[in-house]
Amino acid sequence: xxxxxxxxxxxxxxxxxxxxxxxxxxxxNGASLVLCARGPATCEVAEGLRAQGAHVVGLQxxxxxxxxxxxITRAVRSEFGRLDILVNNAGIIxxxxxxxxxxxxxxxxxxxxxxxxxxxxxxxxxxMDPTRDPSVVNISSIAGTAGLDGATAYSATKxxxxxxTRAAAKELAPAxxxxxxxxxxxxxxxxxxxxxxxxxxxxxxxxxxxxxGTPADxxxxxxxxxxxxAGYITGQxxxxxxxxxx
Amino acid sequence: xxxxxxxxxxxxxxxxxxxERLVGCFVAALGTMPEEVVPDLAYQSIEHWDSLGHMxxxxxxxxxxxxVFDTDDILEMASVRHAVAILAKHGVDIGPPE
Numbered sequence: 001x002x003x004x005x006x007x008x009x010x011x012x013x014x015x016x017x018x019x020x021x022x023x024x025x026x027x028x029n030g031a032s033l034v035l036c037a038r039g040p041a042t043c044e045v046a047e048g049l050r051a052q053g054a055h056v057v058g059l060q061x062x063x064x065x066x067x068x069x070x071x072i073t074r075a076v077r078s079e080f081g082r083l084d085i086l087v088n089n090a091g092i093i094x095x096x097x098x099x100x101x102x103x104x105x106x107x108x109x110x111x112x113x114x115x116x117x118x119x120x121x122x123x124x125x126x127x128m129d130p131t132r133d134p135s136v137v138n139i140s141s142i143a144g145t146a147g148l149d150g151a152t153a154y155s156a157t158k159x160x161x162x163x164x165t166r167a168a169a170k171e172l173a174p175a176x177x178x179x180x181x182x183x184x185x186x187x188x189x190x191x192x193x194x195x196x197x198x199x200x201x202x203x204x205x206x207x208x209x210x211x212x213g214t215p216a217d218x219x220x221x222x223x224x225x226x227x228x229x230a231g232y233i234t235g236q237x238x239x240x241x242x243x244x245x246x
Numbered sequence: 247x248x249x250x251x252x253x254x255x256x257x258x259x260x261x262x263x264x265x266e267r268l269v270g271c272f273v274a275a276l277g278t279m280p281e282e283v284v285p286d287l288a289y290q291s292i293e294h295w296d297s298l299g300h301m302x303x304x305x306x307x308x309x310x311x312x313x314v315f316d317t318d319d320i321l322e323m324a325s326v327r328h329a330v331a332i333l334a335k336h337g338v339d340i341g342p343p344e
Contacts, residue, residue: 070314077309122317126305175298 003227005030007132008080010072010124012063012116013090015041017189018139021215022087022222027054029223034076034083037090038062063090063116073123083127085226088117088161089139093191095199098152106153113157118164121179130176135234137225138165138181139218142241145183150199158183162237169235178234180225185241187213208243217242264340268329271310275303285327311338 009026013019014035023035023045032055035046039060046058057079061068076083091113094105121136128134143151144158162181169179186192186203204212221240224230272283276294289295295303304320307313311333315323319332333340 066316070316073314077314119317123314126301126308171297175301 002030003223007031007084008082009085010034010076010083011087011089013037015039015045017191018215018218019089020045021219025219025223032080036072063120064111069120069123076127082129083124084132084134086124086136087222088120093154095151095195097150101153109153109157114160117161125177128177133228133231135178135226137222140181140183142183142185142244166235173234180233181237182218182221183237183239184218185213185244187218189215206245213242264338267310271306275306283326286325288325
């Protein structure tokens with residue numbers, strides 16, 4: 001059963017990892033997609049999905065730049081005329097203990113992980129039709145719900161995403177727009193590949209199911225939340241963490 | 247709803263025509279009567295022009311005039327008069343409302 005047939009989805013950070021897995025499972029379930037990310041790989045992902053028969057537009061740019069957000073809006077409108085699903089996936093993680101976090105790094109994380117999420121949501125909801133069960137899926141983190149030592153600023157940004165999700169769900173419910181979040185635990189992606197090996201090892205030991213998650217594990221939850229199966233679910237944060245203790 | 251009319255196309259049009267289209271946006275988004283759409287009609291002055299109505303209104307105006315507003319534009323669109331000024335800023339020759 002194609003859960004997202006005749007649905008239009010915008011996915012940020014779609015060039016790799018969790019974003020790419022979400023793009024793939026959405027396309028496999030019949031969605032048309034607008035994908036964006038900073039690197040040229042976005043266009044390659046889009047091309048690959050088009051080759052499989054999906055209707056996909058790839059855009060390369062910086063989502064912290066409002067001009068790029070406006071470019072995305074124009075592309076969605078001109079290509080599809082509306083938007084049904086927004087997946088705010090793009091994010092950056094920089095590890096540093098509290099006293100060792102450079103101000104510029106902290107600012108960059110808040111710009112991408114928080115400010116861009118809010119800005120893109122502002123633009124996206126204007127293209128949503130309340131009668132089509134529109135929804136927003138934010139990719140938060142177990143860092144935002146439980147806190148991770150050695151990643152205090154990152155945890156703060158993801159906590160902000162969780163709070164934004166709950167507040168926006170209340171504000172947008174009268175417009176028929178559902179807003180939910182996923183809080184992944186330790187997921188094997190390029191973004192965490194560079195993290196300190198001892199820190200990684202400790203995290204994996206704390207996972208109840210005994211293995212790190214995969215991007216596909218998170219993508220499955222995103223598919224559920226964006227689909228009609230979750231039509232009465234809003235303001236929720238679903239952990240996809242294999243029972244990780246954080 | 248999107249008539250894909252560019253600001254350039256509108257310059258040869260009469261301001262009255264563009265103003266009628268703006269009025270149509272208010273009617274479509276807020277469910278007002280055309281005669282209620284006067285320059286001083288303001289945000290939150292009628293039941294349906296609340297924050298959600300504002301979101302719909304902005305979307306309809308953007309589609310009608312093929313524009314994407316800045317966030318500041320949306321915050322400043324506090325009345326019909328302001329909407330006219332913001333459209334003019336984006337190159338829509340709409341003329342001052344009577």
